[in-house]
Amino acid sequence: MASLFPPSFETLIDRFAALPGIGRKSAQRLAFHILSLPDGEAEAFAAAILDARQTVHACPVCQNLTDDELCTVCRSERRDHSVVCVVAEPRDVASIERSREYNGVYHVLHGVLSPMNHVGPDDLRIRELLARVDAGGISEVIMATNPDTEGDATAIYLSRLLKPFGLKVTRLAYGIPVGSNLEFADDATMLRALEGRREM
Amino acid sequence: MASLFPPSFETLIDRFAALPGIGRKSAQRLAFHILSLPDGEAEAFAAAILDARQTVHACPVCQNLTDDELCTVCRSERRDHSVVCVVAEPRDVASIERSREYNGVYHVLHGVLSPMNHVGPDDLRIRELLARVDAGGISEVIMATNPDTEGDATAIYLSRLLKPFGLKVTRLAYGIPVGSNLEFADDATMLRALEGRREM
Numbered sequence: 078m079a080s081l082f083p084p085s086f087e088t089l090i091d092r093f094a095a096l097p098g099i100g101r102k103s104a105q106r107l108a109f110h111i112l113s114l115p116d117g118e119a120e121a122f123a124a125a126i127l128d129a130r131q132t133v134h135a136c137p138v139c140q141n142l143t144d145d146e147l148c149t150v151c152r153s154e155r156r157d158h159s160v161v162c163v164v165a166e167p168r169d170v171a172s173i174e175r176s177r178e179y180n181g182v183y184h185v186l187h188g189v190l191s192p193m194n195h196v197g198p199d200d201l202r203i204r205e206l207l208a209r210v211d212a213g214g215i216s217e218v219i220m221a222t223n224p225d226t227e228g229d230a231t232a233i234y235l236s237r238l239l240k241p242f243g244l245k246v247t248r249l250a251y252g253i254p255v256g257s258n259l260e261f262a263d264d265a266t267m268l269r270a271l272e273g274r275r276e277m
Numbered sequence: 278m279a280s281l282f283p284p285s286f287e288t289l290i291d292r293f294a295a296l297p298g299i300g301r302k303s304a305q306r307l308a309f310h311i312l313s314l315p316d317g318e319a320e321a322f323a324a325a326i327l328d329a330r331q332t333v334h335a336c337p338v339c340q341n342l343t344d345d346e347l348c349t350v351c352r353s354e355r356r357d358h359s360v361v362c363v364v365a366e367p368r369d370v371a372s373i374e375r376s377r378e379y380n381g382v383y384h385v386l387h388g389v390l391s392p393m394n395h396v397g398p399d400d401l402r403i404r405e406l407l408a409r410v411d412a413g414g415i416s417e418v419i420m421a422t423n424p425d426t427e428g429d430a431t432a433i434y435l436s437r438l439l440k441p442f443g444l445k446v447t448r449l450a451y452g453i454p455v456g457s458n459l460e461f462a463d464d465a466t467m468l469r470a471l472e473g474r475r476e477m
Contacts, residue, residue, distance in 0.1 A: 081349075081370060081371040081374050082342055082367070082371070083329075083332060083333050083342055083343055083344035083345075084344065085325070085328045085329045085331075085332045085333060085344055086329050086333050086342060086344075088325045088328065088329070089325045089326060089328075089329040091325075092321070092322045092325045092326075096307055096310055097306060097307070097310050098303065098306065099307075102460070102461075103298065105368055106297060106298065107296055107297070107298075107299075108329065109366070109367070109368065110296055110297050111326055111329060111330065112329065112330065112333060112342070119326055119327070119330045120327065120330070121292070122292045122326055123323035123324070123326040123327050124323070125285070125288045125289045125291075125292045126289060126292075126311055126319055126322055126323040126326075127319070127320065127323050128285045128288065128289075129283075129285045129286050129288070129289040129308065129311060129312065130311065130312065130319045130320070131285075132283060132285040133283050133285060133286050133312060142282055142283055142286060142312070143283055144283035144284065144285055144286070145283075149281075166309070167282070167309070168305060168309065170281060171281040171282070174281050260302070261302075
């Protein structure tokens, strides 16, 4: 049986269906929505995709997303650059910033160690973290990976790598419910987790 | 507090969040996914949006989506052009075609009457349907709007408009579970609904 929609429309459905968490039916709905948008809106959507891809890159210091030479946190003179909070993803930086409690800087790994998914140390921004620590001026590294198996394993792996540098390596307190996701932590929980951090 | 992501990235999140059924968190995940795509993939996504918008339009006869002068069904000589099945959306044509039971043509209303949402007869492709019927050569019109309040009201409204033309106006049998959505009907149910259609 021939395809029921024009090929260009099928292609758009395929593109949406390839996004994470979007099934075939949802992809169809989204594609129909694109067709029903007022003039200029779909074009603006396409432009937003291209624009984000072209302007956004990793901060050369902390690896967080930025469209500038350095990210806003690394650029700030009001932040304590001797304390580095290590997170898995850029969205985790947003979660911690929301608590308004943390005044140090960050290091974004862009993932966690996951042998099941073939993610090893070389796939994360670990080399960049070690270079930062090696360059000196850092007194404490706070591990803020998710409190799950892979997050814990990554934190333990990193703490072993960092210990020889003679700095304080701490871990976010388990104020965050175990097994949950850092991304969904409320501000109060995040605050308590920061206050109760302990040496590891 | 300053925005935590680069503006172009926030814009992309906003664009995703404006899509139906996509919340803020999902939009963020999708935007991150776009950044993580291999080279060329994000560009292809943007191109698919623009391409679909530029090539896809309504078939001048049945109002279904097409990228050609006429849609594949209206163009086909093997279809019975004297039987017209009226559906609310292009996706409903796909649902009926999947049953492989129907050999007539379609008319896509692009919505249903919905006073609550300010959708009146002039917002649907009703004028085009009446013009088709008025032009002659049509013996039966099958109402295949969703079996819910608005779908039923639309079918009844149209059947009153069509009766004066002296043709048979039928309605899909309620093989489709009442209150459900035409889009999710399985092939067997759709087949029974087509077979059991009755005059209204």
